[in-house]
Amino acid sequence: MDGGETTRTGALMNAIRRKIARRALGPGDRLPSVRGFAATMGVSPSTVVEAYDRLAAEGVIRARRGSGFYVTGADLPPLALAEMGAPRRREVDPFWVSRQSLDADPSALKPGCGWLPADWMPNAALRKELRAASRADDALLSDYGTTRGQLALRRLLLARFAEEGIAATADQILLTNSGTQAIDLICRLLLRPGDTVLVDDPCYFNFRALLRAHQVCVVGIPFTPTGPDVTAFERAVAENGPRLYVTNSALHNPTGATISPQTAHRVLSAATAHGMTIVEDEIFADFEPDPSPRLAVLDGLDRVIRIGSFSKTLSASIRCGYVAARPDWIEGLIDLQIATQFSGPSPLAAELIAGVLAGGSYRKHMEEIRRRLTRARRDVAARLEPLGIVPWLMPRGGFYLWCRLPDDVDSALVAKYCLEEQVVLAPGNVFSISDSARRFLRFNVAQMGDERVSAVLRRAMSASARSP
């Protein structure tokens, strides 16, 4: 081939190497299709093929028969999950919202964050439990817990499961440090680098961060108001042979949608037919006005693993999550938790949480929270409407509104602009595997009380609309 061809090939190879170096492409990630990439880069398909073949020869990427090229992850520098640098300049990646909102200045407004304001939480009940804990046995204050975690809390969870029609036993529940850690343990038990995992598109951004850490190949399923697009889901299960599907069936993050009974049945049937495991994240369950379909209930905790935590409704400062699954998987998860954390979650934390849940005030508290959120969802939608920001749907519960911006506005630019004014937003593409949510923002209606939000948003949108 001629010199120009060589140069173009080299340029493509460098572009891909850079993507890999800064983890825009992680191990197990699929490279763009030859045709698509050729179109994007304005070169001939043969140039892309040449570049891919050479990178494959170098072992940087690997061809899989009939399914394109994948990053091998050979000779990687320390696993940097994200582009580093000053927060403002940092790439808008799956960590962007987490790091901005967790480390936000106390004076910052956080309509993009994923939790309720501190004064919405059941703090009075918690203070009562803390006083009780100050009088507890020495053993509770200073000993490691049992490998499965406090029995009192596991029994409370079992009682809730029973109300839903799930008959489980205490040895099917493992307490963990968080819902995220629960999923991490499951990934460690069931996944290997290069495995395929299905997620919703859009999905909770930290599912993407977590799966990147496991170096698996992530396939996004378009999400609809009644759950994942069933046809796309069934095709992906048949074609990619995924090991795992991770989802929220109820009050899905970020859309707030809830799976329909028909979709739930077909998703579970497809998983069963192909021996795929499902992780159903229940972290928003207590925000539901009434129970909606659950994969774990249809399945009876066989191939569906239920995980959850108390961070959204009780306290995020007292770390505790759980896994409910087949007893043999729990045994494997216990060993993994010992190996990687030594013990389970803080017995003191589990005791505080069990105390609040068992107390009569918790149900009343959640009823009040649900009423406040219903009002807040309506009010925020009304305040966003004049800005041309429209909810994708009106959720039946929870604190998220997944909203579409006017066509000429890029939510990543809006988010970066707002950050300069101490307003943390959640731009659509941090949730989207296919980067197809450029015009969406996820709003937390409980964090929108301050009038400044609308003003900053308006300025940010006009500034972003003007920018190239």
Next chain:
Amino acid sequence: MDGGETTRTGALMNAIRRKIARRALGPGDRLPSVRGFAATMGVSPSTVVEAYDRLAAEGVIRARRGSGFYVTGADLPPLALAEMGAPRRREVDPFWVSRQSLDADPSALKPGCGWLPADWMPNAALRKELRAASRADDALLSDYGTTRGQLALRRLLLARFAEEGIAATADQILLTNSGTQAIDLICRLLLRPGDTVLVDDPCYFNFRALLRAHQVCVVGIPFTPTGPDVTAFERAVAENGPRLYVTNSALHNPTGATISPQTAHRVLSAATAHGMTIVEDEIFADFEPDPSPRLAVLDGLDRVIRIGSFSKTLSASIRCGYVAARPDWIEGLIDLQIATQFSGPSPLAAELIAGVLAGGSYRKHMEEIRRRLTRARRDVAARLEPLGIVPWLMPRGGFYLWCRLPDDVDSALVAKYCLEEQVVLAPGNVFSISDSARRFLRFNVAQMGDERVSAVLRRAMSASARSP
């Protein structure tokens, strides 16, 4: 080929299947060369070729042009870190002590466990902090913490580091859920499956469990009363190109030995010469009568990463550990902690710990604990002597005695026998990569108050000595 050939081929295939099933060979691992394996197994190369071809046909392994055969990782069972089964029948593996002691019946005696009795801990100070917490701001009770964890606790750690001569900044410390999780995050950042890691032989059994979860190749360095055998260490570093060395320099677990200045200097020099990172676990530091040499101090937190926790001296129920390292590594660890746990440790937990550490009573408490342990080490050594159980050395601090049993006694049999009588021991080989500690037991002198221990031990030893 003849029947004998078929049988030999089948035997080879089964041998390889077993290696894969128990993860001696992981996904992507290269199988032995045809010639080498033929020699090892005493069969003809053609038999090995036949076995490899059939396993490849089954999809268990895959040939790569010109570079041999590799494990595909297809259809792997869940990652089982240990042999399952009823506790009593369970294999004496690196999880044995953890699971037996964490889940022991409250009436059981635990001379094999790795913590102090609850009534030795600073519970009064903790109760005081819990009462204070019940009056804390809503934010502390219910919000997620910052990504690095509570600044108050990080500052207290920095002050202690400064006393040792380590000049670090607050952005060099990351709070974690436990010391073990701190090492797990470091492994996730720096290791890839198949990397080589050095540990002491014997070493803390959970280092073995954790490294097994990371599917790395672990090389044990014989441990001496002055630290790792320097000659063996230097040879292993040169020959195996390890990425990491994980150790306790002071009050080493299980031996109680402390590294000498000369050994510390040579270990760090070897690591520097070969670009190896060292993880120095400080979990027993507060039990030292006075400071001993530290790799992290010699190195100034460049290639040495310091980890620790408060589980041994303050509370194991309030989960919190830390990592101190180069700022760029901390950034990577923060992303990994977000991806796998979402937030750092409980802000409430960090606040309770900071409160106790800052309070004047903690230093006095630790002085008293050190005095009690000095007495207990002497008393227990005196009580074991008549049983023919002799300390390998008398540690200068801490609660462990690493003891040698009479020649005809297998500590694993003794431990299984004692478990039947509700006495949990720590048999030597759970600490030994080379299984060369069959005649050792690790005793926790703080857990030997009950006279029954000696009686059960005597019976167990005579029973075990008699058994084949």
